Amino acid sequence: MENKNRFKVVGVIGAGTIGIGVAQNLAQKNISVVLLDITEVKLKEAKARIQQNVRLYSIYSKEKNKIDVNEVLNFIKFTTNYQELENVDYIIENVTENWEIKKQVYSKINSICTESTVFAANTSCISITKIAHIVDNPERVIGVHFMNPVPLKDSVEVIKGVLTNDKTISVTNDLLSKMKKDSIVINDMPGFVSNRLMTFMINEAAFLVQENVASASDIDNILKNSYAQTMGPLETADLIGIDTILHSMEVLYDSFKDGKYRPCPLLYKMTQAGMLGRKSGQGFYKYNTNF
Numbered sequence: 001m002e003n004k005n006r007f008k009v010v011g012v013i014g015a016g017t018i019g020i021g022v023a024q025n026l027a028q029k030n031i032s033v034v035l036l037d038i039t040e041v042k043l044k045e046a047k048a049r050i051q052q053n054v055r056l057y058s059i060y061s062k063e064k065n066k067i068d069v070n071e072v073l074n075f076i077k078f079t080t081n082y083q084e085l086e087n088v089d090y091i092i093e094n095v096t097e098n099w100e101i102k103k104q105v106y107s108k109i110n111s112i113c114t115e116s117t118v119f120a121a122n123t124s125c126i127s128i129t130k131i132a133h134i135v136d137n138p139e140r141v142i143g144v145h146f147m148n149p150v151p152l153k154d155s156v157e158v159i160k161g162v163l164t165n166d167k168t169i170s171v172t173n174d175l176l177s178k179m180k181k182d183s184i185v186i187n188d189m190p191g192f193v194s195n196r197l198m199t200f201m202i203n204e205a206a207f208l209v210q211e212n213v214a215s216a217s218d219i220d221n222i223l224k225n226s227y228a229q230t231m232g233p234l235e236t237a238d239l240i241g242i243d244t245i246l247h248s249m250e251v252l253y254d255s256f257k258d259g260k261y262r263p264c265p266l267l268y269k270m271t272q273a274g275m276l277g278r279k280s281g282q283g284f285y286k287y288n289t290n291f
């Protein structure tokens, strides 16, 4: 299929923190989306969050035109049925950062989708080459590492697996450009560039809290005031999700077998307590969860 004919419908798997941002961004650019998650409860929550986020986007984005929430939602089909992905020609997978879960999802879409469907993994740390190994035609698997909140971030880290072919890269760049994103194409290595650096810094900041060296807000303020960062590492951790940061550190630790990637025990404690950051209302900071 010619690139210009693609993207009538894009499948987005996983309607969590990042999946809803990807679906919103596509829908705002008039691309139809099939947004899939495992329960109706998750989908209901995703719809409410997208409604709220479109309103926030209208306030914070540089775009002049007002965006109609209902028009955006009309581009999104919410479903728990994998069979709905049968006819999409591009899939962006955003399920939990857990190898066993991802493995099952790729086996499933491999059996449902056509041979030419591109599979883009939005993972924080898992190797794209390892994911590609699960499916037939591994050359159509690529990494697209979006940043949160997706509609407000200008660039996407695109990861070329060992077998990813040029056509897959070109189709991906084409889709990202329709989403008004700049692609930065890099080679595959667990954690890529952004998470190898960012997750590592967040983990070290969590150690500083655990060791009672400084409070979360003091750590964030030192980074913001001294290094001109707009967000501190622990605010960023809350935005990404504490469980996702923990899973990412575990992937780095397992992949490199290097003690410098040891996950901070405080991240385990917070995850076990359900203190997952913004999405649960409490992380290193407290949030209002009404939406």
Ligand SMILES: NC(=O)c1ccc[n+]([C@@H]2O[C@H](COP(=O)([O-])OP(=O)(O)OC[C@H]3O[C@@H](n4cnc5c(N)ncnc54)[C@H](O)[C@@H]3O)[C@@H](O)[C@H]2O)c1
Binding pocket: 013, 014, 015, 016, 017, 018, 019, 036, 037, 038, 039, 042, 093, 094, 095, 096, 097, 098, 101, 104, 105, 122, 123, 124, 125, 145, 146, 147, 148, 239, 240, 241, 244, 279
């Ligand atoms: N949060 C971020 O800022 C961020 C940024 C870039 C990439 N990522 C990556 O994106 C992926 C998702 O992260 P997240 O933060 O959105 O996590 P999340 O926990 O907020 O959402 C994950 C979603 O996947 C769903 N899910 C689980 N198993 C599924 C299945 N079998 N089929 C369909 N849906 C399923 C869950 O119900 C949940 O809604 C991870 O791989 C993460 O590393 C996250």
